[in-house]
Amino acid sequence: MVLHANRVVAASPAARSEGVEPGLRRRDAQARCPEAAVLPADPARDARVFEPVVAALDALCPRVEVVAPGTVAFATRGPGRWAGGDGALARQAGDLLAAALVGRAPAAGGGATVAVGVADGAFAAWCAAGDAADRAGPVPGAVAPLVVPPGSTPAFLGSRATATLADGAALAGSGSGSGSGGSAAFAGAGAGAGTSGTTGGTAGTGTAAPAAGLAALERTIGVLHRLGLRTLAAVAALPLADVVGRFGPEGVLLHRLASGLDPRPLSARRPAPELAVAIDLDPPVERVDTAAFVAVSLADDLTAALAGQGLAATRIVVTAETEHGERLERAWRDEGTLGPAAIAERVRWQLDGWLSGPPATRPTAGISRLTLTPAEVVAARGRQLGFWGGETRVDERAARALARVQGLLGSEAVLVPEQRGGRSPSDKVALVPAAAVDLTEARPAARAGYVAEPWPGQLPAPSPAVVPADPPVVELRDAAGDRVRVSGRGVLSAPPAEVDPLGGRSRAVTAWAGPWPVDERWWDPRAHRRRARLQVVVDDGTAHLLALEAGRWSIEATYD
Amino acid sequence: MFDDGPVVARPAPDLRSLGTRARPLTLGAERVLPALPVLAPLLPGRGLRRGSTIGVSGPGATSLALALVAGASQAGSWVVTVGVEDLGFVAAGELGVDLERLVVVAAPPPGSWGTVVAALADAFDVVIVRTDHRIRGSDARRLAARARERGGVLCRLPGRGRWPEPADVELTVTAATWAGLAPGPHGAGRLSARRVEVVRSGRREAARPVRAELWLPGPDGAVAPVAVRPAAASPTTPTTPTTPTAPAAGGLHCPQAWVEPSRTA
Numbered sequence: 077m078v079l080h081a082n083r084v085v086a087a088s089p090a091a092r093s094e095g096v097e098p099g100l101r102r103r104d105a106q107a108r109c110p111e112a113a114v115l116p117a118d119p120a121r122d123a124r125v126f127e128p129v130v131a132a133l134d135a136l137c138p139r140v141e142v143v144a145p146g147t148v149a150f151a152t153r154g155p156g157r158w159a160g161g162d163g164a165l166a167r168q169a170g171d172l173l174a175a176a177l178v179g180r181a182p183a184a185g186g187g188a189t190v191a192v193g194v195a196d197g198a199f200a201a202w203c204a205a206g207d208a209a210d211r212a213g214p215v216p217g218a219v220a221p222l223v224v225p226p227g228s229t230p231a232f233l234g235s236r237a238t239a240t241l242a243d244g245a246a247l248a249g250s251g252s253g254s255g256s257g258g259s260a261a262f263a264g265a266g267a268g269a270g271t272s273g274t275t276g277g278t279a280g281t282g283t284a285a286p287a288a289g290l291a292a293l294e295r296t297i298g299v300l301h302r303l304g305l306r307t308l309a310a311v312a313a314l315p316l317a318d319v320v321g322r323f324g325p326e327g328v329l330l331h332r333l334a335s336g337l338d339p340r341p342l343s344a345r346r347p348a349p350e351l352a353v354a355i356d357l358d359p360p361v362e363r364v365d366t367a368a369f370v371a372v373s374l375a376d377d378l379t380a381a382l383a384g385q386g387l388a389a390t391r392i393v394v395t396a397e398t399e400h401g402e403r404l405e406r407a408w409r410d411e412g413t414l415g416p417a418a419i420a421e422r423v424r425w426q427l428d429g430w431l432s433g434p435p436a437t438r439p440t441a442g443i444s445r446l447t448l449t450p451a452e453v454v455a456a457r458g459r460q461l462g463f464w465g466g467e468t469r470v471d472e473r474a475a476r477a478l479a480r481v482q483g484l485l486g487s488e489a490v491l492v493p494e495q496r497g498g499r500s501p502s503d504k505v506a507l508v509p510a511a512a513v514d515l516t517e518a519r520p521a522a523r524a525g526y527v528a529e530p531w532p533g534q535l536p537a538p539s540p541a542v543v544p545a546d547p548p549v550v551e552l553r554d555a556a557g558d559r560v561r562v563s564g565r566g567v568l569s570a571p572p573a574e575v576d577p578l579g580g581r582s583r584a585v586t587a588w589a590g591p592w593p594v595d596e597r598w599w600d601p602r603a604h605r606r607r608a609r610l611q612v613v614v615d616d617g618t619a620h621l622l623a624l625e626a627g628r629w630s631i632e633a634t635y636d
Numbered sequence: 637m638f639d640d641g642p643v644v645a646r647p648a649p650d651l652r653s654l655g656t657r658a659r660p661l662t663l664g665a666e667r668v669l670p671a672l673p674v675l676a677p678l679l680p681g682r683g684l685r686r687g688s689t690i691g692v693s694g695p696g697a698t699s700l701a702l703a704l705v706a707g708a709s710q711a712g713s714w715v716v717t718v719g720v721e722d723l724g725f726v727a728a729g730e731l732g733v734d735l736e737r738l739v740v741v742a743a744p745p746p747g748s749w750g751t752v753v754a755a756l757a758d759a760f761d762v763v764i765v766r767t768d769h770r771i772r773g774s775d776a777r778r779l780a781a782r783a784r785e786r787g788g789v790l791c792r793l794p795g796r797g798r799w800p801e802p803a804d805v806e807l808t809v810t811a812a813t814w815a816g817l818a819p820g821p822h823g824a825g826r827l828s829a830r831r832v833e834v835v836r837s838g839r840r841e842a843a844r845p846v847r848a849e850l851w852l853p854g855p856d857g858a859v860a861p862v863a864v865r866p867a868a869a870s871p872t873t874p875t876t877p878t879t880p881t882a883p884a885a886g887g888l889h890c891p892q893a894w895v896e897p898s899r900t901a
Contacts, residue, residue, distance in 0.1 A: 432748070474714045477759030481741055481752050489742040493725045493735045505725035507740055522735040536826060538853045539726035541698040571821045587817035589826050611827050617812045618695050619827055633724060635814070635827060636698040
């Protein structure tokens with residue numbers, strides 16, 4: 077028998093026949109069956125032993141979900157038709173599992189009980205498996221399966237106690253379920269290494285516990301019980317809308333379980349195989365050429381592995397590590413699905429940028445490990461280049477050149493403009509990293525007219541062609557040589573006469589217009605900006621946009 | 637029974653231009669990126685000749701460069717700027733550059749400048765570049781060779797850096813006058829239009845100087861030629877853009893609006 081926290085969680089058929097029950101205290105269990113070996117609960121060991129057993133089931137049905145070591149679920153709709161009905165499928169599954177267990181749990185004397193239940197939902201199937209095991213009693217090997225006919229699942233569940241839902245909730249928490257309307261089979265098999273052997277149900281409760289959600293569910297079950305809803309039929313008879321109103325999402329889940337439905341459809345996906353490829357370089361590589369040469373074969377491996385799965389990578393993370401533990405990781409995106417040559421090229425660019433970069437960021441040792449991880453994969457369909465318009469060779473070439481420059485200068489050095497609303501020329505268009513957008517697609521955000529809002533008080537066209545990021549501070553003086561000021565009412569203290577310095581010297585103002593006050597974000601003390609703008613033309617014919625903010629004039633932009 | 641009436645040959649200019657674009661054979665003279673019609677007379681080949689270098693300078697050089705590449709950008713070419721951090725993108729859009737196909741690359745450090753610009757010249761039709769450091773002769777030659785081979789156009793903006801050799805075509809803004817600001821002490825009006833005089837010089841076929849007067853931009857926001865005769869338009873009144881007349885047969889064409897300095901001097 078297997079104990080956890082001084083309670084029996086699983087017991088072999090032999091022990092069960094002596095009266096050892098899950099949930100019993102250690103002292104009582106040992107009193108009833110002193111010969112039984114006592115083992116601590118170890119989910120990892122259970123999973124390790126159970127894995128080959130699940131693999132045996134692969135011969136029968138393709139999508140097997142392990143709920144907990146000892147309990148598996150699978151959808152029966154497809155395999156059932158192939159095996160000749162749900163009953164035949166359940167029997168075959170039971171036999172397969174029993175045969176697999178004989179080899180795996182020798183200490184149990186080939187003695188684990190395997191029970192299979194089939195019903196419309198995973199929870200009901202699990203109850204059916206428990207019933208099948210109870211009906212047969214603690215005997216080793218596969219017992220006769222219990223198949224609930226389609227449509228009669230609510231009736232099958234109806235008479236059960238509300239507390240059964242707690243187990244159902246634990247199942248739901250561990251992510252099982254079946255396709256809506258399709259039936260599911262539950263196979264419970266005892267699988268502790270050593271002496272255990274029981275139906276899957278009780279083995280599941282101890283281990284599968286996504287803690288917080290489960291506690292809430294158990295509270296709700298307690299409330300239902302105290303409200304006098306003692307059977308699942310009574311719970312299922314409640315109007316769903318009232319259950320939502322009173323109990324929220326937990327209530328919905330329990331109501332669905334009680335009605336024989338599943339909280340979620342069964343996930344019909346195998347875990348993604350490990351697709352990353354890596355190579356250890358010994359001796360470490362100091363030169364980019366050598367690394368790129370290695371990258372070619374590595375990229376070949378990766379594309380071959382992906383092609384075997386019918387996939388192609390659109391985004392690849394290249395990780396290089398040095399002997400001293402430095403690490404450079406960069407993601408590369410290409411809509412045209414990266415081939416081996418393209419991947420190798422990117423590795424080369426990335427290492428090029430790293431090894432020939434500024435000394436502060438340059439690695440101090442040779443590269444000892446290179447890893448390629450496909451971060452985004454798509455089904456490999458080949459690709460079609462546009463004939464007129466759309467995706468063209470030119471776009472592809474441009475995207476590749478940009479990827480190269482990103483490798484040399486960093487991805488933040490390559491930017492593309494996007495329209496934003498604003499009043500000043502620097503606010504109207506923002507630059508975003510090219511790596512963050514897809515250049516081969518149309519980008520409406522870059523088109524004029526993308527921002528439809530009016531932005532009153534914005535600078536009218538024509539716009540200045542030069543907008544410095546850091547506007548140079550200047551002095552704007554009137555004819556008397558005093559600084560020009562703008563009053564709170566937006567009136568200049570005197571006509572401006574001279575801008576100093578402009579292009580290294582003082583310039584006389586020949587014409588001017590303004591001032592135009594701009595009071596932005598007055599509701600936010602930190603982002604609040606209050607400015608007055610002035611257009612001036614100076615004596616060399618150039619026009620500038622001056623801004624007065626916090627008592628200082630600066631050249632916000634130049635109409636070059 | 638299959639008579640659906642006479643087949644009418646309809647003029648299909650769109651189809652014809654598509655046919656031109658899809659034609660596999662490319663003659664030397666066709667290796668020209670389109671330029672705005674108003675700028676065509678300033679350029680040898682009436683467009684941006686692929687593989688050439690164009691330098692702009694003078695007051696309004698940035699706007700002139702943007703207007704130069706606008707035609708190519710509208711026709712589908714990608715434009716990249718290198719080291720032009722303070723470009724006004726709103727102005728670029730107003731002058732006709734398609735911001736969907738504009739990429740901005742920060743100024744590379746002098747050591748990798750040549751590599752970066754060469755990589756971009758490989759793939760982009762138009763590279764607008766400004767440098768604040770001296771360009772090595774080897775870098776410049778490599779870049780020119782790359783542009784010739786790949787058919788890109790390099791547009792130089794004035795910066796602190798010097799180029800070892802002059803561009804194939806040099807466009808210099810010799811005079812610029814803004815219109816729209818009312819004279820007097822009231823600060824009325826706003827900048828609305830700029831009249832510039834552009835002089836072309838350069839090498840080979842661009843060596844013959846051409847002078848042009850342009851609105852950059854005009855009161856309606858578009859780049860337009862200035863009508864020289866009849867009487868000079870007042871800068872404040874909007875002028876209707878006059879398109880240059882069709883090219884005369886033979887010889888370098890100089891439409892009315894374009895006056896060669898040798899004739900006026």
